[in-house]
Amino acid sequence: MDKLLIRGGRTLHGEVAISGAKNAALPELCAALLTADPVTLANVPRLQDVTTMLKLIRNMGVAAERGDDGAVRIDASALSSPEAPYELVKTMRASVLALGPLLARFGEATVSLPGGCAIGSRPVDQHIKGLQAMGAEIVVAHGYMIAKLPAGWRRLRGARIATDMVTVTGTENLLMAATLAEGETVLENAAQEPEIPDLAEMLIAMGARIEGHGTSRIRIEGVDRLRGCAHAVVPDRIEAGTFLCAVAAAGGDVLLRHARAEHLDAVIDKLREAGAVVETVPGGVRIRASGRLKAQSFRTTEYPGFPTDMQAQFMALNVVSEGTSKVAETIFENRFMHVNELVRLGARIAADGKVAVVEGVERLSGATVMATDLRASASLVIAGLVADGETLVDRIYHLDRGYDRMEAKLRGLGADIERI
Ligand SMILES: CC(=O)N[C@H]1[C@@H](OP(=O)(O)OP(=O)(O)OC[C@H]2O[C@@H](n3ccc(=O)[nH]c3=O)[C@H](O)[C@@H]2O)O[C@H](CO)[C@@H](O)[C@@H]1O
Ligand SMILES: C=C(OP(=O)(O)O)C(=O)O
Numbered sequence: 001m002d003k004l005l006i007r008g009g010r011t012l013h014g015e016v017a018i019s020g021a022k023n024a025a026l027p028e029l030c031a032a033l034l035t036a037d038p039v040t041l042a043n044v045p046r047l048q049d050v051t052t053m054l055k056l057i058r059n060m061g062v063a064a065e066r067g068d069d070g071a072v073r074i075d076a077s078a079l080s081s082p083e084a085p086y087e088l089v090k091t092m093r094a095s096v097l098a099l100g101p102l103l104a105r106f107g108e109a110t111v112s113l114p115g116g117c118a119i120g121s122r123p124v125d126q127h128i129k130g131l132q133a134m135g136a137e138i139v140v141a142h143g144y145m146i147a148k149l150p151a152g153w154r155r156l157r158g159a160r161i162a163t164d165m166v167t168v169t170g171t172e173n174l175l176m177a178a179t180l181a182e183g184e185t186v187l188e189n190a191a192q193e194p195e196i197p198d199l200a201e202m203l204i205a206m207g208a209r210i211e212g213h214g215t216s217r218i219r220i221e222g223v224d225r226l227r228g229c230a231h232a233v234v235p236d237r238i239e240a241g242t243f244l245c246a247v248a249a250a251g252g253d254v255l256l257r258h259a260r261a262e263h264l265d266a267v268i269d270k271l272r273e274a275g276a277v278v279e280t281v282p283g284g285v286r287i288r289a290s291g292r293l294k295a296q297s298f299r300t301t302e303y304p305g306f307p308t309d310m311q312a313q314f315m316a317l318n319v320v321s322e323g324t325s326k327v328a329e330t331i332f333e334n335r336f337m338h339v340n341e342l343v344r345l346g347a348r349i350a351a352d353g354k355v356a357v358v359e360g361v362e363r364l365s366g367a368t369v370m371a372t373d374l375r376a377s378a379s380l381v382i383a384g385l386v387a388d389g390e391t392l393v394d395r396i397y398h399l400d401r402g403y404d405r406m407e408a409k410l411r412g413l414g415a416d417i418e419r420i
Pocket of ligand 2: 093
């Protein structure tokens, strides 16, 4: 099993190219199932979840290849089996994003329930509730959601759907399903994360009629069929935020090419308050930092608030900053798995329920630590970059699920990091 060996203490300098967003590429690969025409997706990141999603759609009979130019071409004209089996879903919850498109185009779908994961129980009841409001008949049996249209129906029917909470993949599933439904769908309490307007723009390029994406109320007027399109995946705000925190913690001067500052307001505000210099420059975002920064308290909330997917990485920065900070996680019930591993590196953190209190320390000391989930892994890498001596991060398959060659990118900035 691969591990990362980091020798801490180097500052970071130079330029790094931010890849396409995992959380946009995954729904967009599923959106390609809505049409029998070819779809070309550019800027698809090279990471394990994308590999799993390609496997999942190929398993349905879809042709999906990455060309020499890096773009992924998908042809779902011969899709023969609208199913997502447990073996693939269990390694990647985002597989549930196949449910809406399959049901909308084929009138049937069988998708494994994803179950919980390291960060929380993560039910999909709102996806089911929304599709049922559009007329789908869904039974849960043997661990699968088995969905079909009522007898005699050709298409889902538009509905007004208010989800009980803001859900990102729930909004995406219902948005995709609604594009081919009969009549109008209104999604109230919709998620506003930048990956949603990016998906909506792709669907519009396919001929969908959508308004209000990027707000909490999305209106979709269903159409008979969608056509193929070419779309470029939006740059990954979480990868960019992770590199910003790495430079803020380790010190240095780095240009993040393709990073979109407007998608990272909450994180950048906190970095500036901490004492880093963060500027929007042509083609990206530049960060400069030196010495110990000032610790910052924050609470995670839905976009445009502070993203839960940045909580662990910013906590790693707080661990070595001056002062005491309070970090509240409000989205997932169990997203402090990195705390005990950071403590093994010398961090002072007391976590109780949804709140962790971090008392900044001057130094961390390298040790062997274990990655427990995707962003927890990234926080351990950041801590390793500043710790004295060697840090060995074990179980980095979690990191590989969502980062495109992270250690190579860090090495390019001067970090002493290798995969062993
Ligand atoms: C592939 C992808 O885009 N993943 C992101 C997506 O996950 P995901 O879409 O799974 O997260 P949600 O936005 O759905 O979850 C928000 C909250 O709602 C709850 N909930 C959600 C749906 C549902 O049917 N019932 C329910 O109770 C969840 O358990 C959680 O407490 O948004 C999260 C929140 O920004 C991010 O951390 C993930 O990186
Ligand atoms: C939690 C995440 O991903 P997923 O929803 O795919 O588990 C993440 O990207 O941080």
